[in-house]
Amino acid sequence: MSTNTASLNSQRTWLLSLDSWAVLAALLAALLIRAGVFTRVPW
Amino acid sequence: MADAIALPQARPAQPALQFLRVIPGVLLLAAVGYAGKLLERNVGTYAKAHHWTFPNIEYVLWAILIGLVISNTVGVPQIFRSGVATYEFWLKAGIVLLGSRFLLGDVLKLGGVSLGLVAIEIAVAIAFMTFLGRAFGLRPKLTSLLAVGSAVCGVSAIIATQGAIEADDEDSSFAIAAILALGALSLFTFPLIGHALHLSDHAYGLWAGLAVDNTAEATAAGALYSDAAGKLAVLAKTTRNAMIGFVVLAYAIYWASRGQAKTVGNKAAFLWQKFPKFVLGFLLISILATYHFFTKDQTTALANLSRWAFLLTFAGVGLRTNFREMRKQGLRPFAVGAIGEVVIAVFTLALVAGAGKLFGF
Numbered sequence: 001m002s003t004n005t006a007s008l009n010s011q012r013t014w015l016l017s018l019d020s021w022a023v024l025a026a027l028l029a030a031l032l033i034r035a036g037v038f039t040r041v042p043w
Numbered sequence: 044m045a046d047a048i049a050l051p052q053a054r055p056a057q058p059a060l061q062f063l064r065v066i067p068g069v070l071l072l073a074a075v076g077y078a079g080k081l082l083e084r085n086v087g088t089y090a091k092a093h094h095w096t097f098p099n100i101e102y103v104l105w106a107i108l109i110g111l112v113i114s115n116t117v118g119v120p121q122i123f124r125s126g127v128a129t130y131e132f133w134l135k136a137g138i139v140l141l142g143s144r145f146l147l148g149d150v151l152k153l154g155g156v157s158l159g160l161v162a163i164e165i166a167v168a169i170a171f172m173t174f175l176g177r178a179f180g181l182r183p184k185l186t187s188l189l190a191v192g193s194a195v196c197g198v199s200a201i202i203a204t205q206g207a208i209e210a211d212d213e214d215s216s217f218a219i220a221a222i223l224a225l226g227a228l229s230l231f232t233f234p235l236i237g238h239a240l241h242l243s244d245h246a247y248g249l250w251a252g253l254a255v256d257n258t259a260e261a262t263a264a265g266a267l268y269s270d271a272a273g274k275l276a277v278l279a280k281t282t283r284n285a286m287i288g289f290v291v292l293a294y295a296i297y298w299a300s301r302g303q304a305k306t307v308g309n310k311a312a313f314l315w316q317k318f319p320k321f322v323l324g325f326l327l328i329s330i331l332a333t334y335h336f337f338t339k340d341q342t343t344a345l346a347n348l349s350r351w352a353f354l355l356t357f358a359g360v361g362l363r364t365n366f367r368e369m370r371k372q373g374l375r376p377f378a379v380g381a382i383g384e385v386v387i388a389v390f391t392l393a394l395v396a397g398a399g400k401l402f403g404f
Contacts, residue, residue: 022135023324030328033344034337041347
């Protein structure tokens with residue numbers, strides 16, 4: 001099972017690593033909340 | 044990444060196509076996670092109304108259990124697999140957002156304590172797993188992968204090390220299967236042991252973060268105990284994750300010196316490439332929260348968003364755990380992993396107890 005090749009391929013497809021995308025998505029969400037686009041996230 | 048065992052590799056595709064491909068699985072994660080949340084709320088109320096004695100089962104456990112049942116009975120259909128594999132993405136995004144619930148001072152203080160404990164844990168875990176691997180006659184590179192997996196951060200560490208030391212895919216699969224199976228067991232055993240020993244949230248969270256290998260399972264094992272323990276488990280586990288580059292680099296240099304792996308050229312670039320970037324995101328959000336970049340309501344919103352991200356992660360932990368697949372990988376690596384994990388769990392528990400006496404938690 002070539003996990004390594006798979007992860008390389010998937011990284012190439014997504015331009016950035018999964019790690020970096022997760023950070024970017026979380027920071028974007030934080031900025032949107034800070035800017036008041038989302039005022040409340042229910043739980 | 045953690046799905047190397049159960050999930051087949053996708054062929055490279057256009058980003059737009061890849062994005063569409065993950066949607067069904069993400070919806071499944073959301074459905075399973077939300078079902079867990081509904082069950083937590085309704086089963087307890089129903090049992091109370093009918094005067095039944097029923098333990099209060101949290102959404103974390105419900106989500107994992109529903110996922111486990113689906114994965115081990117009907118299985119996860121192909122159309123959902125790419126999306127289910129995104130649970131690692133939700134985990135990391137959730138950890139970054141969780142940074143809003145930590146003030147920088149707490150991160151430095153707790154992170155400092157965690158760092159000391161992590162350093163000891165990594166040294167002992169690697170030494171013990173190496174000894175066990177040799178005693179059981181495992182292949183040397185498989186032993187290295189198991190040692191890294193149990194000392195640092197489970198599947199991610201194994202995959203990072205596999206590339207660096209040029210280990211066989213088969214060795215990597217064995218090590219991943221062992222670590223995943225033991226991670227699944229820890230979800231059920233750790234909270235029980237914690238409650239039996241009456242561990243404080245602080246002590247339990249540190250213990251789960253130090254002893255449970257995979258980040259998703261460590262987060263879930265912490266959250267199963269309490270919200271506060273979950274936070275601490277994530278912090279301790281994140282500290283452990285931050286060490287991945289150094290450990291993988293050490294292994295790469297060791298195997299290169301034996302002529303069985305490529306020499307590492309630029310060590311700083313190697314460390315940066317292996318460094319988990321979500322640790323930096325977590326610190327950044329924590330710094331912003333400390334300096335009041337977010338209002339109180341915004342911090343609550345961020346914390347809730349982090350909970351939703353973790354909800355998808357917990358659903359993914361259940362859905363990707365397939366015991367049949369794991370059984371196929373053989374008994375010896377599992378036995379080495381299991382013995383090692385028990386010893387590491389006992390050792391880290393003693394370590395946390397000692398630190399608790401020293402630092403008063």
